[in-house]
Amino acid sequence: MSSKKVIIIGAGLAGLSAGCYSRMNGYATRIYEHHSKPGGVAACWRRGEYLIDGGIHFMMGSQNGTDLYNIYRQLGVADPANFIPMKSYGSFIDIEGSRQLDIPLNISELALDLKMLSPADAPLIEDLATAVTAFSGKDLAIYGQMNPPELTSGLDKLTDMWKMRKLFKYMSGKYAKSMQDYTAGMQNRWLAKCLNNLFTPQCPVWFVIMLLAIAADGQMSYLAKGCKDFVRQIEKRYKDLNGEVTYSSTVEKILVRDDCAFGVRLADGTEDYADYVISAGDIHNTVFHLLDGKYIGKKLQNKFDTCELSRPYFVASFGVKRTFENESVFNTLILKQPLQVGNREIRQIFVRIFNYSNHFAPKDKSVIQAEFETEWEYWDNLRQKDPNKYAAEKERLVSEILANLEILYPGISPLVEIADVATPCTLNRYTLNHQGAPEGWGLTSQNFKEETRRSLEGLSNLYLAGHWVSGGVPGVILSGRQAIQLVCAKEKKPFFTRTT
Structure with a gap:
């Protein structure tokens, strides 16, 4: 067991994930959480006899046999009872025009329905269906994300590219554009509006193709008991690994000496010291408040200046x-x-x-x-x-x-x-x-190209995790794992995982 200590800011999905992997690798670990309960954005609350779920809409990789399901096993949530398979992607309903479009999971059925609705748009519909079919059957939910970019070699990238070579055409050109650009020439504007909102109008076409393929493969589910139960299971896994967490404890400052993070100061003035600090909370708050804007660096500052933020x-x-x-x-x-x-x-x-x-x-x-x-x-x-x-x-x-x-x-x-x-x-x-937004960067084509590093320029022993680093539930969970991979690399020791 290591004698080193890790402090984690935030007990959301990223923080709890980082905590689990930190303990798997032998580091003494404490999480400080601003709220009185875990989960962060993945939040549920009671109103009388009703449970209000304000967090996770759906889960990917919810069936055994995928890389993501193996991550769930490591975090103690790979219980089939947690997941209820999606039966349809959703519906679009126009109240004024009394129109409704249902989106089935079967791509052939979907293509047929859309072409019947708008024969003039058949070429684009067939193009979209062909792309989804090409993506189907591939384990894509966290492809290429098992290791942080900082630890991914050129050879690793070439290997990943070779495995994905048949899909390259669907991740560039018109497929790298936004959905609203892709559908701009459609004759049926109602149908175009529906396709634009399969996720968001600004997100790249390839991302929507991937989501439709994952859903068609039966790898998309609802959480049977909501995100509260899901979060509590990861918290239990962390505590079973002898991790410690303190709730209702707001971190006011990250302590730095000689450009090296060495602990945190809480709102009540208490200080706690560690060999590594992982900020699994809001990066904007981390950079501009906890670190007083001292380590933002040109690349991150440029990203804040030029990249669209997600809306609340x-x-x-x-x-x-x-x-x-x-x-x-x-x-x-x-x-x-x-x-x-x-x-x-x-x-x-x-x-x-x-x-x-x-x-x-x-x-x-x-x-x-x-x-x-x-x-x-x-x-x-x-x-x-x-x-x-x-x-x-x-x-x-x-x-x-x-x-x-x-x-x-x-x-x-x-x-x-x-x-x-x-x-x-x-x-x-x-x-x-x-600004009260559940994501950091907006889900635009530009932002998908702009990678956010897991560390800050000029500051050592601090790593970043959470929705600013990698969005969506899989990305957020993996960002916590990746932070500990970086700690292990800094310590020149192998990274270990354990399954339940």
């Missing part, structure tokens, strides 16, 4: 005294009348129905959740300058969202037993995430 969300959840057995879990709802939020019009909302498990609501009841992208400045200014208006604005939007749901599900309004609202300020308060 407004989320309204309803506990309803009825069921939705035959509805899609994921629904994009095109509104008849847009919602006015500050200076921005919201023309569509994402509706999530928790009808795949009885864990979220009592018998014959359900949780239905609506969310949309919004602006941090609007909510932050409103909350600080006029708390009463802030509260009133939340109530107004809940009412207008419910009015739209009433069109889709007549009679739902009087059946609502609880309404819960989370604004960007809510997420910022509990997680310290910059």
Whole structure:
């Protein structure tokens, strides 16, 4: 066992993952978490008899036999009971035009449906289906991410490229463009809008192709008991490995001597010292607050200056005294009348129905959740300058969202037993995430090309993990693992893993 110590900032998925791998490799480990419970963005909370899940929408690699499932085994969450296979990718519903498009998992079936809807767009539809078919059957969820870039040799990269050579054509050219650019020439603009929102309009085409292929392969699932239970299982794994965690402890500063991180100072003035510090929280907070902006470096500063950041969300959840057995879990709802939020019009909302498990609501009841992208400045200014208006604005939007749901599900309004609202300020308060956004960099073609390093220029013994380093649940979990790989490399010792 090593005599070295690691301090980890944040008990979200990245921090807990880093903690598990740190203990597997023999380092004394303590996690400090700002909130009173683990999970970070992967958060659940109770409202009466309803469980509100504000975190993980779906899980990839949820079937045995993939690299990602092996990671789940190492973290103690590879229990088949955790995962409920997705039955469809989702639905798009236009309230005003009374149109609905369901997205099946079977790609041939999807292509046939889309061509029947818009024969004029058959060439693009066939092109998309061909690409998804090419990706199917490949273990892609974490391909090329098992090691951090800093430890990936040129030979390793060439080997990975050779294995992926048949897919190269689908990761460059038009497939490297955004979905909205890819669909710009489509005749059927309703269909184009649906395809753009298979993930986000700004993300690259190849990423959407990969998601559709993973779903078609049966490697995409819902969490049966929500993200709270999933997070608690990783926390248990960490504690079973004799890791230590302190909740309700906000790190105020990372301690540095001679350009080397050696510990942290908490909000109450307590200092704790270690050989390595891993910041698994918000990178913006880490760089500009915990380190006073001293180690940002030109590359990271340029990325903050030029790369689009992800937007935060407004989320309204309803506990309803009825069921939705035959509805899609994921629904994009095109509104008849847009919602006015500050200076921005919201023309569509994402509706999530928790009808795949009885864990979220009592018998014959359900949780239905609506969310949309919004602006941090609007909510932050409103909350600080006029708390009463802030509260009133939340109530107004809940009412207008419910009015739209009433069109889709007549009679739902009087059946609502609880309404819960989370604004960007809510997420910022509990997680310290910059501008209340669940991701760091926006999911754009440019940002996918711009790699974020796991260390800061000019500062040793500090490593970064979390959603700024690598987004999505798989990437976030792996970022914690990669941080410990870098620690082991610095110590010139092999990196070990253990499965449950």
